[in-house]
Amino acid sequence: MTNSKPGQTFQRLGVEGAPLLAALHAEAFQGGEIWDEASFASLLTVPGAEALVVSVDEQPAGFILTRTILDETEILTLAVRPRFQRLGLGRRLVEAVLPKGKIFLEVSVSNNAARSLYYACGFVQAGLRRGYYQDGSDAIVMISRI
Template structure:
């Protein structure tokens, strides 16, 4: 484990974390596009992909999944269990990866909460991917200012 603040701890996971990540993702994205355990195994088996889980008082509360290739890092997904939302955990997860340098991500045009989080974390809109998600909705491409 790394870092601790107000009962919050961080822990990095590889493929062994796939069941936990899938469960957290399902809880966070109820009714949305949910990634299953096999998806996480596949992603975490790739070079440069890592998961960082944040726990609150020993309870896994959320995670950020990133992939770094050369000098660019992509946020593949960020999930916080509904019971732990609006406690600043998502922001702590995003802030924890900012030292990686240039970071980009896609966020649904309808996900106002996530967009607000990324705006507050210093990301700016770089473009739009039309029909990016399974439901046909668009994605806003955002990049860090660093």
């Protein structure tokens, strides 16, 4: 467990964390594509998958889920509960995984909050995947600058 600002704690969770991750994800992605407990349980058993949860005063506030294959790490999802947003937690979660090396992710072209966060963390646009999401919208591929 890593300690950050007073009251903030970071903890890695294994497959037992699937119900919590599903609840946090559903709250953060209101109206979006929902990943259920079974999806998280399955993702967390994949080799190289890692979930990092941030709590504020012992209340789970958000998480980042990554998967590392050889020297590349993908941010599979990132979520901060609405009441904890704009406090710097998303940035801290991303910064916590940056030491893994080369990082990439897909983000919806319409997700201004996430795109701004990744740009602020030093990511750059590397490509576009057309019709990537269930609703037919496009995804921007972003990579970390090493």
